[in-house]
Amino acid sequence: MEIINSLKRLERAGAENSRTTEKLRQGAAQVADLICEVAPADLGVKGYHIVVAPFHRFLALGEGEKETYVSISCSGYLPPRETALAFAKDVANGLLDEIAERVEMDASEASEGLAVLRAASEAVKKAKESRDAALRSE
Numbered sequence: 846m847e848i849i850n851s852l853k854r855l856e857r858a859g860a861e862n863s864r865t866t867e868k869l870r871q872g873a874a875q876v877a878d879l880i881c882e883v884a885p886a887d888l889g890v891k892g893y894h895i896v897v898a899p900f901h902r903f904l905a906l907g908e909g910e911k912e913t914y915v916s917i918s919c920s921g922y923l924p925p926r927e928t929a930l931a932f933a934k935d936v937a938n939g940l941l942d943e944i945a946e947r948v949e950m951d952a953s954e955a956s957e958g959l960a961v962l963r964a965a966s967e968a969v970k971k972a973k974e975s976r977d978a979a980l981r982s983e
Contacts, residue, residue, distance in 0.1 A: 866926050873929035876936060877904040877916030880944060885951050890943045891935055906932070 880888075881902040886895045893915070896903040904915045906928065913928045924932070932940075 870923040870926065870929045873932045874916045874923050880904050881916060883948055884944055890947055891940055
């Protein structure tokens with residue numbers, strides 16, 4: 846009787862572990878897909894980077910042979926349990942804040958660049974108007 850109870854306990858634990866692991870993997874993929882949507886391709890935060898392929902953006906961890914994908918946008922890919930767990934730990938340790946800082950920094954740089962280009966555009970426009978006015982007066 847004790848063996849039967851142990852087997853039932855093992856079966857319940859295994860089923861619960863499978864459900865939890867599946868949810869962990871799905872959660873990792875969802876968060877990683879969001880990162881792929883908003884983060885720059887040259888992310889480079891805590892060993893994570895975004896791989897840009899013709900039809901997908903991947904969030905990857907590591908380099909070369911040690912590279913593992915956390916997500917592949919729009920493909921239904923789920924990372925292995927170990928990768929999802931490592932990703933969850935990194936998220937708990939501030940990964941998203943670091944990525945947000947990077948995205949905010951990039952946005953700030955883009956705003957500064959836009960201001961410079963708008964000013965240059967206005968200067969070019971005024972120079973063109975002056976040139977056109979000078980040509981008309983001749």
